[in-house]
Amino acid sequence: MLPNFDYVRPRSVRGAIKQLSSYGAIIHAGGTDLLSCLRDGVLDVEKVVSISKLNRLKGIGQLSDGSLRIGALTTIAEVAASRIVKGRYACLAQAASEVASPQLRSQGTIGGNICQKPWCWYYRGDFDCLRKGGLMCYAENGENQYNCIFGSDGICYIVHPSDTAPALLALGASVRIAGPGGARRVSMDKFHVRPAVDVQKETVLESEEIVVEIIVPPAPEGLRSSYRKVRVRRSFDFALAGVALALQFSGSKVTGGRVVLSGAAPVPWRSREVEDVIIGEKLNARTIAKAADAAVRGAEPLGNNGYKIPLFRGIIEQQLAAIAKG
Ligand SMILES: Cc1cc2nc3c(=O)[nH]c(=O)nc-3n(C[C@H](O)[C@H](O)[C@H](O)COP(=O)(O)OP(=O)(O)OC[C@H]3O[C@@H](n4cnc5c(N)ncnc54)[C@H](O)[C@@H]3O)c2cc1C
Ligand code: SF4
Numbered sequence: 001m002l003p004n005f006d007y008v009r010p011r012s013v014r015g016a017i018k019q020l021s022s023y024g025a026i027i028h029a030g031g032t033d034l035l036s037c038l039r040d041g042v043l044d045v046e047k048v049v050s051i052s053k054l055n056r057l058k059g060i061g062q063l064s065d066g067s068l069r070i071g072a073l074t075t076i077a078e079v080a081a082s083r084i085v086k087g088r089y090a091c092l093a094q095a096a097s098e099v100a101s102p103q104l105r106s107q108g109t110i111g112g113n114i115c116q117k118p119w120c121w122y123y124r125g126d127f128d129c130l131r132k133g134g135l136m137c138y139a140e141n142g143e144n145q146y147n148c149i150f151g152s153d154g155i156c157y158i159v160h161p162s163d164t165a166p167a168l169l170a171l172g173a174s175v176r177i178a179g180p181g182g183a184r185r186v187s188m189d190k191f192h193v194r195p196a197v198d199v200q201k202e203t204v205l206e207s208e209e210i211v212v213e214i215i216v217p218p219a220p221e222g223l224r225s226s227y228r229k230v231r232v233r234r235s236f237d238f239a240l241a242g243v244a245l246a247l248q249f250s251g252s253k254v255t256g257g258r259v260v261l262s263g264a265a266p267v268p269w270r271s272r273e274v275e276d277v278i279i280g281e282k283l284n285a286r287t288i289a290k291a292a293d294a295a296v297r298g299a300e301p302l303g304n305n306g307y308k309i310p311l312f313r314g315i316i317e318q319q320l321a322a323i324a325k326g
Contacts, residue, residue: 002038009050013057013178013210019049020208021180027051027210029073029112032104037117040124042132057111057212060084066218072111072211077102079110079164089216091225091244095167098229101236111211114165114175114191115203118158118266119238120147130199131156144302146240149309151265153196157302158266160192160202161238166260166268167227170246173216179209192267202266222248222255224326228319229262230311239263241311243319252282252324261295261312273297274316283324292317 007028010016019025024046028034037043051057057073060082068089070079079085080096099105099113117123118131120139128134139147139157147157169188176185186204193201205211225246231237242262248255256279261269273294281287292313299309 002035003041003045005038005045006047007050008047009053011053013054013212016049016051016054016210017178017180017208019047020210022047025049025207027115030075030108032100032108033112033116036124041126042117042124051210057210063215068216068218070110070214070216072213073109076100076105076108076110076113076164080105088219088223089167089171089225091167091170091227091246092164092216095163095227095229095244098227098239098242099163104236110164110214113162114168114214115205115211116161118202119161120158123158129156131158133200140302143304145304145307146238147302147305148265149296149299149301149305149312150261150269151194151267152300153194153266155195156199156266159239159263160265160267160269162268163227163229163239163242163262165192166242166244166262167225167246168214168216169268169270170225170244170258170260171216171219172246172258173214175211176213176215177205177209178212179206183212185215188268189270195266220248220256222250223257224249224323226319226323228315230315241308241315243312243315244268245319245323247278247323249326252284254278254281254283259295259316263308264312271295278320283320288317288320288324291320 028048028050057071059071076096076099086093122129122138127138148159174187227244229239229242239262244260247257259271259274274291277291277294295316296309
């Protein structure tokens with residue numbers, strides 16, 4: 001059952017920030033994640049601040065320097081269907097099209113997607129775990145088949161649930177944030193927070209701050225990109241393992257780019273190990289095999305998720321082989 005809360009729908013970003021400054025206030029965008037959190041008692045909320053009337057947060061457009069601007073209230077379905085996104089940033093369109101189900105993609109927004117709460121079932125259930133301010137992590141020695149293999153800091157073993165965030169990180173995107181002190185811009189690689197920094201936060205956002213838009217830099221010459229996700233159910237499910245590739249090529253040689261794993265860590269996980277193996281090299285069978293080894297180096301599987309090691313190796317091999325073909 002949903003708890004009681006006040007509900008407001010301000011018409012300006014400034015008005016929304018003001019509403020968010022009161023105790024226990026939280027943003028409501030599409031509500032696909034927030035309402036589950038409220039229903040499951042995950043969040044203690046006094047006031048829900050709908051941002052649905054903030055029209056300047058909607059839509060996709062191009063900026064004068066060639067960057068792409070995606071308003072935070074743009075739906076996931078709009079991102080997946082956008083001609084410009086499909087044409088220039090294939091990994092983002094593919095990631096958006098892999099999010100949840102058609103209904104959730106039509107309702108859920110890209111801002112909500114990168115800010116969503118973790119789906120660790122202890123966190124969503126009646127367990128007062130570390131991330132909810134309790135004293136222990138139940139997943140570490142519990143039912144941890146869907147938890148992380150990297151980046152837990154020995155504290156919290158969630159995987160970051162977003163499909164679009166790894167693609168945005170691979171593309172070098174940044175997030176524009178509005179707050180009481182004005183606007184700030186944070187690159188995607190600094191937006192999500194590791195457990196050692198703050199186990200109760202997923203992002204750098206303060207409680208009065210709103211993600212206004214996401215900026216994706218112009219696609220560099222020779223960019224090829226893709227997103228691949230493996231999940232239990234084809235209908236809708238979170239990533240067991242996924243990879244966003246955004247690589248620049250000159251002929252068959254990789255000259256730059258990023259490789260980001262999903263379903264791997266509490267934050268979208270940039271695999272510099274794979275990047276180090278492939279950048280400056282031709283993507284042939286030997287390089288690809290080395291990259292697959294590098295992808296899982298340093299992984300720390302838990303009791304029930306060791307299967308993720310061969311899974312990540314396999315998808316890295318397949319995706320690099322596919323992208324090498326152009
Ligand atoms: C059954 C199910 C399956 C799902 N499967 C997937 C999946 O496979 N892949 C995936 O990526 N996601 C998945 N999701 C999550 C879904 O994508 C997100 O719920 C959705 O994108 C969130 O968008 P929203 O607009 O509904 O956010 P809301 O539910 O409104 O908000 C989510 C959170 O983000 C905060 N927030 C929202 N907008 C902003 C903003 N502009 N600035 C600051 N904070 C903000 C809210 O306060 C809240 O804490 C699934 C969800 C469900 C229920
Ligand atoms: S992994 Fe994190 S969210 Fe899940 S039980 Fe442990 S502390 Fe809580």
